[in-house]
Amino acid sequence: MEPINQFTGTVCPINRANIDTDQIIPKQFLKRIERQGFGQFVFYNWRFDDDGNKREDFILNDTKFADAEILVAGENFGCGSSREHAPWALLDYGFRVIIAPSYADIFYNNSVKNGILAVKLTDEEVETLLGRASVPGFKLHINLEEQSVKDDQGFTAHFDIDQYWKKMLLNGWDEISVTLTEEKKIRQYEEEVFGKQYS
Amino acid sequence: MTKKTVIEKIWENHVVSREEGKPDLLYIDLHLVHEVTSPQAFEGLRMNGRRVRRPDLTYATMDHNVPTINRHFVSDPISKTQMQTLEQNCREFGIELADIDHPDQGIVHVIGPQLGLTQPGKTIVCGDSHTSTHGAFGALAFGIGTSEVEHVLATQTIWQKQPKTLQIKVNGKLGFGVQAKDIILAVIAKFGVNAGTGYVMEFTGEAIRSLTMEQRMTICNMSIEAGARAGLVSPDMTTVEYLCGRRYAPQGEEFEEAAKRWLALATDEGAAYDKTLEIDAGEIEPQMTWGTNPSMGSGISGYVPSPDQFEREADKESVRLALEYMGLEAGTKLTEIPVDYVFIGSCTNSRLSDLRAAAEVAKGRKVQDHVTAIVVPGSQTVKQQAEAEGLDKIFTEAGFEWRESGCSMCLAMNDDVVPPGKRCASTSNRNFEGRQGSGARTHLVSPSMAAAAAVTGRFTDVRELAGVNQ
Numbered sequence: 001m002e003p004i005n006q007f008t009g010t011v012c013p014i015n016r017a018n019i020d021t022d023q024i025i026p027k028q029f030l031k032r033i034e035r036q037g038f039g040q041f042v043f044y045n046w047r048f049d050d051d052g053n054k055r056e057d058f059i060l061n062d063t064k065f066a067d068a069e070i071l072v073a074g075e076n077f078g079c080g081s082s083r084e085h086a087p088w089a090l091l092d093y094g095f096r097v098i099i100a101p102s103y104a105d106i107f108y109n110n111s112v113k114n115g116i117l118a119v120k121l122t123d124e125e126v127e128t129l130l131g132r133a134s135v136p137g138f139k140l141h142i143n144l145e146e147q148s149v150k151d152d153q154g155f156t157a158h159f160d161i162d163q164y165w166k167k168m169l170l171n172g173w174d175e176i177s178v179t180l181t182e183e184k185k186i187r188q189y190e191e192e193v194f195g196k197q198y199s
Numbered sequence: 200m201t202k203k204t205v206i207e208k209i210w211e212n213h214v215v216s217r218e219e220g221k222p223d224l225l226y227i228d229l230h231l232v233h234e235v236t237s238p239q240a241f242e243g244l245r246m247n248g249r250r251v252r253r254p255d256l257t258y259a260t261m262d263h264n265v266p267t268i269n270r271h272f273v274s275d276p277i278s279k280t281q282m283q284t285l286e287q288n289c290r291e292f293g294i295e296l297a298d299i300d301h302p303d304q305g306i307v308h309v310i311g312p313q314l315g316l317t318q319p320g321k322t323i324v325c326g327d328s329h330t331s332t333h334g335a336f337g338a339l340a341f342g343i344g345t346s347e348v349e350h351v352l353a354t355q356t357i358w359q360k361q362p363k364t365l366q367i368k369v370n371g372k373l374g375f376g377v378q379a380k381d382i383i384l385a386v387i388a389k390f391g392v393n394a395g396t397g398y399v400m401e402f403t404g405e406a407i408r409s410l411t412m413e414q415r416m417t418i419c420n421m422s423i424e425a426g427a428r429a430g431l432v433s434p435d436m437t438t439v440e441y442l443c444g445r446r447y448a449p450q451g452e453e454f455e456e457a458a459k460r461w462l463a464l465a466t467d468e469g470a471a472y473d474k475t476l477e478i479d480a481g482e483i484e485p486q487m488t489w490g491t492n493p494s495m496g497s498g499i500s501g502y503v504p505s506p507d508q509f510e511r512e513a514d515k516e517s518v519r520l521a522l523e524y525m526g527l528e529a530g531t532k533l534t535e536i537p538v539d540y541v542f543i544g545s546c547t548n549s550r551l552s553d554l555r556a557a558a559e560v561a562k563g564r565k566v567q568d569h570v571t572a573i574v575v576p577g578s579q580t581v582k583q584q585a586e587a588e589g590l591d592k593i594f595t596e597a598g599f600e601w602r603e604s605g606c607s608m609c610l611a612m613n614d615d616v617v618p619p620g621k622r623c624a625s626t627s628n629r630n631f632e633g634r635q636g637s638g639a640r641t642h643l644v645s646p647s648m649a650a651a652a653a654v655t656g657r658f659t660d661v662r663e664l665a666g667v668n669q
Binding site for chain 2: 074076081102110175176186193
């Protein structure tokens with residue numbers, strides 16, 4: 001995955017809580033056997049009506065927000081299905097950072113494993129950003145090393161992140177390669193439990 | 200000795216590596232695989248020249264895409280490709296597969312327990328959030344994403360931060376006509392869709408102890424709808440009796456030994472949880488959802504709420520959007536809402552006891568003319584058992600369609616789709632927008648409530664219909 005540290009981008013606000021992964025990428029698009037190409041289907045049922053016409057009232061269909069790279073949303077973002085197609089779709093569409101008060105556990109893991117920085121801010125901070133981001137072109141500066149989010153109007157917030165995930169994101173490491181350095185311990189565990197070697 | 204919960208006991212038995220500042224590296228005992236979330240994982244293995252470390256601990260089936268009418272006619276070529284890809288991958292990497300023609304084929308969370316692959320004390324993962332189902336056996340079972348599927352295939356391990364523990368205590372006895380599905384819907388309605396985020400839930404209390412394994416599976420299945428990746432029940436004699444004689448369970452003396460180990464895993468008396476939430480089973484009536492997430496529901500005697508009844512601005516807005524999507528007006532009595540479709544099936548409610556409960560209501564009654572009602576058994580084995588009891592006849596005589604096993608209308612990835620604007624009484628687990636089809640309106644209910652809706656054409660308190668056949 002692509003490493004991420006300092007990132008500046010424009011913001012798209014979606015002021016809804018409990019946005020589930022069925023909304024982020026509806027099931028009819030889960031049939032591909034590749035990881036790429038899901039961006040065109042992100043939030044499909046909110047972007048398009050049953051006849052495939054653009055819904056004018058959905059923010060991503062507003063050309064002023066269409067190129068946003070940072071998504072700000074309500075609590076419990078990414079709940080429901082474990083489909084990793086959700087972060088694949090968000091990333092492929094162009095979102096590199098998500099900001100919300102909380103995330104569903106599986107979605108959070110899936111995101112960091114794809115190099116998406118999912119930032120947790122307080123309800124009040126997210127509220128402020130949702131308000132400011134309703135003006136097109138609103139920009140945020142994210143610094144993972146410093147664990148900070150800033151805008152150009154004096155907003156500044158600190159966020160917490162697990163140090164393991166921080167290191168993985170900063171370095172863009174492949175987790176399987178990291179785990180394979182623990183091979184000795186895995187083999188030891190297998191010998192103890194199964195009395196056998198498997199590698 | 201420190202008193203421990205079943206969650207902590209299983210966790211500690213599986214730690215391969217523990218280091219400061221890192222999650223634990225956990226060993227995985229059973230990896231279940233299906234066609235939708237695995238192709239990219241196998242592709243990743245191939246690209247990096249990696250193999251599957253423990254094919255003997257990996258088991259695959261196809262369930263999400265499969266047709267439920269003619270099993271050999273897959274109308275969508277992309278679905279077909281996905282099923283063929285799974286076959287090729289299982290062949291290439293040496294994984295046992297229950298394919299479309301296999302007598303063990305079925306929904307992954309139905310066949311795991313049925314075959315005895317699911318056992319107390321195991322760590323179980325699958326690229327599917329309803330893996331929590333297997334927690335009914337006192338296993339630590341949770342859904343993972345495709346990157347994690349690849350990771351488990353390659354290393355048989357997973358990095359996990361030790362979760363906090365949440366006890367959901369269901370006190371007292373269940374009332375007449377109230378099913379396991381009603382318990383879990385009531386828990387989610389009361390505590391919310393993110394009550395369990397960051398936690399593993401253990402269901403305890405008198406009402407849980409008295410449930411059968413299939414009922415416990417229904418409850419653990421929907422832990423994820425309350426935000427918990429895993430939900431479980433401590434193993435007891437009900438668990439042991441269910442597993443005795445199952446194909447992949449230990450046999451003979453080995454079973455006796457295993458049973459002792461399993462029972463010792465149960466949470467120690469007086470062990471502490473990080474949090475406890477309680478609910479009284481006696482207060483729970485048959486449930487039904489009215490909104491677009493599983494917490495938006497209430498007892499069947501209730502009414503569609505008004506956004507003004509909610510305190511937080513965000514909740515008012517969510518309820519307003521939900522009612523708009525569902526085409527419902529605040530103040531409508533739930534039993535006045537008509538249905539167009541009825542779906543009895545899914546990893547939540549497609550086991551033999553679920554079909555029996557629905558059949559009991561359907562027997563001698565007729566599905567209303569304007570209602571399309573389908574019954575989709577969870578596996579080929581469930582289908583055969585149900586047919587041996589004559590349940591299929593009861594359903595078809597009442598006007599239900601009797602189908603082949605699969606995930607079907609729970610997520611409508613195959614041809615079983617609820618049309619836009621139509622309203623479905625569904626025994627599945629998610630009432631999200633578009634879940635059963637673009638624009639489809641889903642109301643979650645128990646199997647007997649679904650059957651009651653089919654024969655009356657509207658949502659009905661099943662307790663009013665009960666007793667006629669008893």
